Each structure stands twice: as structure tokens, then as C-alpha cells.
Amino acid sequence: MSNAERFPHLKANDPEVYQLIQEQCELESSTLKMIASESYATYEVMEACGSPFTNKYSEGYPDARYYEGNQVTDKLENLARERGKKLFGAEHFNVQPYSGSPANHAVYRAVVKPGDKIMGMPVTDGGHLTHGWKVSFSGMDYVQVPYGTNPETGKIDMDQVREIALRERPKLIWAGTSAYPLKLDYAAFAEIAKEVDAYLVADISHINSLVIAGVHPDPVPYCDVVTSTSHKMLRGPRAGFVMSKIEDRYQQKYFPTSKFNLAQRIDRAVFPGLQGGPHMHAIAAMATAFAYAMTDEFKEYGKQIVKNARALVSAIIEKGYAVASGGTDTHLVVLDFRKEEFTGKDVSQALAKCGIIANFNMVPGDQRKPSVTSGVRLGTPSLTSLGMKENDMLKVADWIDQVCKNVYDIDKVATRIRGEIAEFLKGFDVPGIRPKLI
Numbered sequence: 001m002s003n004a005e006r007f008p009h010l011k012a013n014d015p016e017v018y019q020l021i022q023e024q025c026e027l028e029s030s031t032l033k034m035i036a037s038e039s040y041a042t043y044e045v046m047e048a049c050g051s052p053f054t055n056k057y058s059e060g061y062p063d064a065r066y067y068e069g070n071q072v073t074d075k076l077e078n079l080a081r082e083r084g085k086k087l088f089g090a091e092h093f094n095v096q097p098y099s100g101s102p103a104n105h106a107v108y109r110a111v112v113k114p115g116d117k118i119m120g121m122p123v124t125d126g127g128h129l130t131h132g133w134k135v136s137f138s139g140m141d142y143v144q145v146p147y148g149t150n151p152e153t154g155k156i157d158m159d160q161v162r163e164i165a166l167r168e169r170p171k172l173i174w175a176g177t178s179a180y181p182l183k184l185d186y187a188a189f190a191e192i193a194k195e196v197d198a199y200l201v202a203d204i205s206h207i208n209s210l211v212i213a214g215v216h217p218d219p220v221p222y223c224d225v226v227t228s229t230s231h232k233m234l235r236g237p238r239a240g241f242v243m244s245k246i247e248d249r250y251q252q253k254y255f256p257t258s259k260f261n262l263a264q265r266i267d268r269a270v271f272p273g274l275q276g277g278p279h280m281h282a283i284a285a286m287a288t289a290f291a292y293a294m295t296d297e298f299k300e301y302g303k304q305i306v307k308n309a310r311a312l313v314s315a316i317i318e319k320g321y322a323v324a325s326g327g328t329d330t331h332l333v334v335l336d337f338r339k340e341e342f343t344g345k346d347v348s349q350a351l352a353k354c355g356i357i358a359n360f361n362m363v364p365g366d367q368r369k370p371s372v373t374s375g376v377r378l379g380t381p382s383l384t385s386l387g388m389k390e391n392d393m394l395k396v397a398d399w400i401d402q403v404c405k406n407v408y409d410i411d412k413v414a415t416r417i418r419g420e421i422a423e424f425l426k427g428f429d430v431p432g433i434r435p436k437l438i
């Protein structure tokens with residue numbers, strides 16, 4: 001099916017937007033998408049996102065709405081919640097957050113108060129903005145107690161995390177990262193949180209599908225709350241969700257006068273605390289993404305993401321480059337250019353000219369500024385969605401090597417490499433773009 005058949009009304013009545021969709025399809029099907037937080041949404045997700053559920057106001061929750069006419073959206077939201085609970089084994093599930101940052105914001109509103117200490121990884125160490133970074137609401141309204149990676153090993157040292165927690169006694173501990181390629185030890189985080197009476201919150205936005213596939217530890221049994229986005233490797237819509245225990249183990253200590261348990265406080269924080277009407281079209285798409293994530297095919301994809309990342313690491317190391325944290329357990333490969341003359345920004349810009357889309361990133365022990373960095377963060381979810389395997393990663397490593405070798409004279413090789421990549425990609429279906437019908 002061509003775009004003309006797929007978007008006939010846009011083509012006829014808004015050719016400008018139609019043309020931009022054409023260009024985006026061309027871009028996404030002729031370049032290697034290696035932004036670690038991206039993948040390709042499925043056709044089902046795209047269709048649900050474009051459905052009439054976008055028309056409906058549904059403020060409130062199923063059977064407790066502030067608008068009439070929600071008999072169908074109630075069924076839809078219940079379906080999404082039940083599928084989510086089954087997929088992750090969660091006690092309570094909220095599918096209304098507009099994205100990952102609002103999901104994390106709701107957790108703060110539910111379990112801490114402005115001025116409280118919260119423990120998280122700074123962005124410069126691979127943490128997320130909403131884990132207490134200074135320019136985000138989370139660092140302005142709460143006091144971040146930072147923990148990070150060892151600059152020598154690039155690994156999180158759990159003894160150090162414990163030492164900091166015992167000294168600072170934060171009320172909330174974030175176990176989650178955006179640029180850390182190794183597994184997180186949720187059992188160790190849970191012991192530490194228990195020692196200091198802190199809520200333990202995992203943010204699995206980056207690794208949710210690895211948890212589903214069983215190739216990354218599962219945080220749900222260990223954490224009070226788990227948050228996530230549904231786009232990234234999960235291949236759903238741009239949206240977020242929050243899972244939690246129902247009862248609050250610290251109710252007596254921190255919320256003795258509240259008549260609401262943990263699950264209820266989270267729901268109230270999302271709506272009416274922070275948001276208005278839920279995006280029901282995104283919730284429809286999330287429901288169908290959860291159904292797909294329960295299949296064996298999806299679990300294979302989760303496993304292959306890690307195999308591909310490991311194959312990429314081996315090939316890159318063989319070519320003489322360093323990677324942060326010494327390797328990967330996940331979808332992430334962070335190239336470490338601390339010893340090179342060129343910077344992360346130099347390489348990410350040169351890669352983009354050649355059709356490899358990634359981002360520059362700080363690495364552990366980085367002496368360069370965050371606006372330049374010594375690293376490039378690469379991810380394998382999108383390439384794995386295309387059906388690529390370990391052998392294909394050897395080709396990708398080759399192109400990366402050629403870019404690094406020509407970084408100061410990239411125009412000399414850019415057209416050729418870009419052409420080779422576009423040609424190579426013709427051998428793959430591009431989910432949501434270059435149809436496979438049904």
C-alpha cells in the first residue's frame with residue numbers, strides 16, 4: 001500500500017502535511033535509526049493512534065468519569081490496564097500519563113513533598129532529566145542526592161549507592177537510566193531502600209522490552225512503583241504508564257492521615273493532579289502494543305536487541321575503539337572517545353551526514369562539556385525491528401569505523417556511505433512505513 005492509498009484525505013486536502021509525511025517516511029526508511037530511545041511503531045499502533053478515540057473527552061477513570069458517553073472508552077481503558085497488568089505482573093496499572101516525564105512527575109506528587117531528598121543519577125552519568133536533574137521540575141522542587149558510575153569502570157557501585165543512601169536518607173530512590181548499558185540490580189536497590197525507608201521507583205522506559213523478554217532483571221517484584229514510556233523499544237504510541245503496589249508500605253510513616261493507598265494516590269496524582277483528559281487514541285494504541293508484546297515473536301525481538309548490541313560492541317572493539325562501561329547487557333552501545341582527538345559531537349554529526357542517526361552523550365569520567373561530550377550513544381531496537389541480526393551489525397560497525405576515520409573530511413565519503421546504507425535498507429521491511437500487508 002502506498003502513502004497515497006494510506007493517507008488519501010491528506011493527499012487531497014492538505015498536500016503540505018502529506019508531503020512532510022512522505023519525507024519522514026523516506027528519511028526513516030533510508031537511514032539507520034540508532035537513537036537508543038527509538039524504534040518503529042507497528043501498523044496496529046499507528047492505526048489505533050489515528051482512530052476516532054482521539055475525539056473523546058474522558059476525564060476521570062472507568063466508571064468514574066466527568067463526561068457522559070464513555071461507555072466504550074471505559075472498556076478500552078480497562079482492556080489496556082488489564083493487558084498491562086498481565087504483561088508485567090503488576091498489581092495496579094495507570095495508562096493515562098501523556099508520556100514518561102508526566103508519569104515520573106505523578107510519582108513525585110504521590111510519594112514525596114517539595115523539598116524532600118530524592119536519589120537519582122545525574123544526566124551526565126546516564127540518568128534521566130526527571131530523576132532530579134537541576135533544570136527539570138524534579139531538581140527544582142526536590143533535592144537530588146546524586147549517585148553515579150565509577151569513572152574508571154563505568155559501572156554503578158552498589159556499595160557506594162548504599163553509603164550515600166545511609167548518609168543522606170532520601171525518601172525516594174530512582175533505579176533507572178537513559179544511557180547506562182549494563183543491567184540494574186533491583187534486588188540490591190530494594191535492600192538499600194528498605195534500610196533507609198525510601199520508596200524504590202524503577203524507570204524502565206529504556207529497557208521494558210528486555211524485561212518482557214526475560215533478558216533483563218524484572219523490577220516489578222522489588223519496587224513500590226515502576227514507570228515507563230510505551231514508545232521506545234516497546235513499539236507503542238508516544239505515551240507513558242505507571243505500575244505500582246496497591247498498599248503503601250510507608251503509609252503510617254509518611255502519610256498517616258491520608259485515606260488513600262499508594263495506587264489511589266498515583267491515580268489522583270495523574271488525574272486531576274497533573275493532567276486533564278486522557279489521550280484515548282494513545283491508550284488504544286498502548287492496548288494493542290501490550291497485546292503484541294505478549295507474543296513469542298516480541299520476546300524474540302527483545303532477545304535479539306541484546307544479541308545485536310553485543311555483536312556491535314565486539315565489532316567496534318575489534319576495530320580499536322573503546323565503549324563505555326566495558327560492553328553492554330542491553331540495547332545500548334556508548335562509544336567512548338575520551339582518548340580520541342575528535343568529540344562525541346563531531347562523530348554524531350558526521351554519522352548523521354552518512355545516514356546513521358544517533359546522539360552525542362557524556363561517558364563516565366568525561367572531561368568534555370555536555371554540549372560536546374566524548375561519547376556517542378547508539379541503540380539497536382530500531383534495527384532489530386527491521387529484522388537485522390548479528391551479521392548486519394558487522395556492516396554497521398564498518399560504516400561507523402569509516403565515519404570515525406574520515407570525521408574531519410566527512411563530505412568526501414558521506415554520499416557514498418549514505419547511498420550504501422539506503423541500498424542496504426531496501427532489503428528490509430520498514431514497520432509502519434514500507435508495507436507488509438497484514
Ligand code: DSN
Pocket residue numbers: 036037100128178
Ligand atoms: N529522550 C529519551 C532518551 O533519549 O533517552 C529519554 O526521555
